[in-house]
Amino acid sequence: MTELPSTPSEPALVTAVVLSWNTADLAIQTMLSLASGYEHGLRMVLVDNGSVDDSVEVIRKFLKGWEHSASITFVCSPENLGFTGGVNLGTDAALVATPAPDYIWMLNPDAEVNPGTFQELVAVAEESGAEIVGASDRMSNHPRRVGWHRAFWWPPMRAAKLSVGLRWWLGESYPGSCSIFAAALVRKLIDMDGHFQDESLFMYWDERETSLRARSLGASIAMACDAYRVHTGGSALGTSQIAAARQYYLSRNSIVVAKRHLPWWQFWWMLPLHFARDVAFLARLRLQGQHPNERAYVVGAFHAFHGKMGKWKHHPPSP
Secondary structure, three states, X not given: OOOOOOOOOOOOOEEEEEEEOOOHHHHHHHHHHOHHHHHHOEEEEEEEEOOOOOHHHHHXXXXXXXXXXXXXXXXXXXXXXXXXXXXXXXXXXXXXOOOOOOEEEEEOOOEEXXXXXXXXXXXXXXXXXXXXXXXXXXXXXXXHHOOOOHHHHOHHHHHHHHHHOOOEEEEOOOOOOEEEEEHHHHHHHHHHHOOOOOOOOOXXXXXXXXXHHHHHOOOOEEEEEEEEEEEOOHHHHHOHHHHHHHHHHHHHHHHHHHHHHOOHHHHHHHHHHHHHHHHHHHHHHHHOOOOOOHHHHHHHHHHHHOOOOOOOOOOOOOO
């Protein structure tokens, strides 16, 4: 497909990819919250990821006659493809649109963003030259830290923000709940491996693996200081309800990704350090009163070395 870059006199064309799974209310809330952006180059691909309730009917009823419906492409999957599978489906739909988008905005419906987020992400991309730009994290459950992004809890970063008005900094990975990708980079990733994101990875590791693949193509990743999000769903990953799945993927996917992207000698040299770090992490959770599932962690490591991929049988219901 021929790339159609924006000229300096035109706003960048941004397409947000949003998933819904039995959450029609969140999807509609997200569409409404971004209404002012549709007049400034924003479009959306909303993917219903195999909902088993009446979400499809509710969303279609809402879109019928809504003034911004022309900016929304509604895609319905007949089955639950998982989060990454749904993202890939929405991204494919975004890339074949006419005119072609300049950026794909990955946005979770439960991520609350500040006004003008996608404009700021695009501005940072153009200023920094980064092909991926993520919004900073703002934790609403820390009263003393309200107004500071997570990176600026570190005093030197906070001082830089205050003294020189730091607008962005380069990072190693992006937040999957709110990031933009240059469409040209997404096409390169698809051409390289046949997919945008690896559907066999879950819980952070799809994002980390995509970051490594993008960086192998020479892409850089920036974090925007003045574009922030509060991801309410993301905080649930630390709850006891899905502790088993979290520990399983922590061990399995970290090993799988390391084997893919590290030289064999470096992988085997770092493996003991990897296990030592994770044991310390699980012990800290215990001391904090949380209840990690160490058995799931061991099973995940066993599956990693035996090439078992895909969704774990104890994976909790999710998009």
